[in-house]
Amino acid sequence: MMLGFWLCLTAILLLGMSYFFFYQAKGILRIKQLMEIKSTYATRTTGPKRMVVGGSDVLYSFDTDRVGRETSMPTVNFGVNVGLGMGFLLDMAREQAESSDDIVLCLAYSLYYKPAYDVFAYEYYRMYDKRKLNRFTWKQQAYYFIGNVKLNMGYKQKQFDIAESGAYINVSGALLPDEKDKSLQFPAHFTKTEAVLALEAFCEECKRKNIRVRITYPSTLGFDVYHESAYLAELTAYLHENYEVIGEPKNYFVPKTAIFNSVYHVNSIGQQERTERFIEELTERK
Structure with a gap:
């Protein structure tokens, strides 16, 4: 019995080490x-x-090729994955930003209250930069390790056309499954989380480097409950008090006909509407 236990434990440890490395x-x-x-597109711009x-x-939301053409400023779509966390996404922008650049942060609501370096940041660092795993406690590392193993087992690759500037394009259809047709769940109240503090530090750094930073809100499927959300009201008040802000949350609540496969993923209809509105907003706020 004991021999079998130790053999099983050894096999599990070896499998875990093999996965990790x-x-x-x-x-x-x-x-x-x-x-x-x-990054390649950003580097090529002059x-x-x-x-x-x-x-x-x-x-999904911004046709940045079109935005660049119609505003006469090269525009890069640095949308990646919310599961990376606020800190990771800001680090990515920091690496590419230069003096006189214009950064528009369109942040999913969960980025403000989830960990600054989240589940996919752990997995990215595990694969490409293990030294940065020290950003996580041992407890977090164990949690994210197990979480990523489960996510990887069920992962299905989506293939879409990608514009030169990094946007998904030609995403047609309305495929939102019933189990995802529900409102986002917010905390009861807005607080300054680690992610929000990272945002503040990033904006201060950009100000010193003569980089303009503006914040806008994500396109998402609208629900009546959002108009009564204390969290959204408090978040909006905080942002408008401390940053240059484009629009309000209600401006970007969209109908189901504009949604592809997630409450945060618009289809080509939603992308066209958001892109045209964005161009108008940029033109008004030069």
């Missing part, structure tokens, strides 16, 4: 590919550029 998660490989497309930064909602 060698496993290449398909979802993170996709994130890496997207980041390289966006003069001031605009970066729209956020999670996958940005990836």
